[in-house]
Amino acid sequence: MSPRAVLIGPPGSGKSTVGRLLADRLGLAFRDTDADVELAAGKPVSDVFIEDGEETFRAMEADAVRRALAEHDGVLALGGGAILAEATRELLAGHQVVYLEVGLSNAVQRVGLASARPLLVLNPRSQLKKLMDARRPLYSGLATITVATDDRPPAEVVDEIAASLKE
Structure with missing residues (x-):
């Protein structure tokens, strides 16, 4: 069993929104x-x-990704930082990994600066920029498909992904 598509990208790239729409389009679970x-x-x-710290969260996240990659055959969205774990990056090899690329201004609009995103608490715009800059090479390196999402409606992004997925 293997996901049909694994979505990666920074906060605000549209992983949840696009993922749900893509799953619906393909007749799969999200x-x-x-x-x-x-x-x-x-x-x-x-x-x-x-309450538990980032280290605990990252361990739980890595376990969740490992289980989902083994159990889920639909569309899978990973948390924005899931790709930080080397073990997760290794597990993604051989999967159709879709990098939802987003620019800072679009990400800021989508995330909202008052959101409950723990890594964006102090100076959210600056934190988001640092996070995106640091992770971009990882996202790009893992991607088998890269789709720009800036200023595009989710349905258009889904169209591009669906057309790019291999059977």
């Missing part, structure tokens, strides 16, 4: 590893970060 972490922890990701 799964989000952040939701898996929340279910396992019994609390929101932001609370796991605050």
Whole structure:
């Protein structure tokens, strides 16, 4: 069993929105590893970060990704930082990995600067820029498909991904 598509990208790239629409388009189930972490922890990701620390969250996230890659055959969205774990990057080899590329201004608009994203608490715009700059090479290196999402409606992004997926 293997996901039909694995979506990666920074916060605000549209992984959840595009993922749900793509799954509907393909007639498949959608799964989000952040939701898996929340279910396992019994609390929101932001609370796991605050109460248990980033290290605990990252361990839970890596486990959620490992399980989802083995169990899920639909569309899978990974949390923005899931690709930081080397073991996760290794597990993604051989999968159709879709990098949803987004520029800073679009990401800021989508994320909202007052959101409950734990890594964006202090000076969110600056933090998001640093995060995006640091992770961009990882996203690009893992991607088998890269789709620009700036100033595009989600349905158009889904069209491009669906046309690019290999059977």
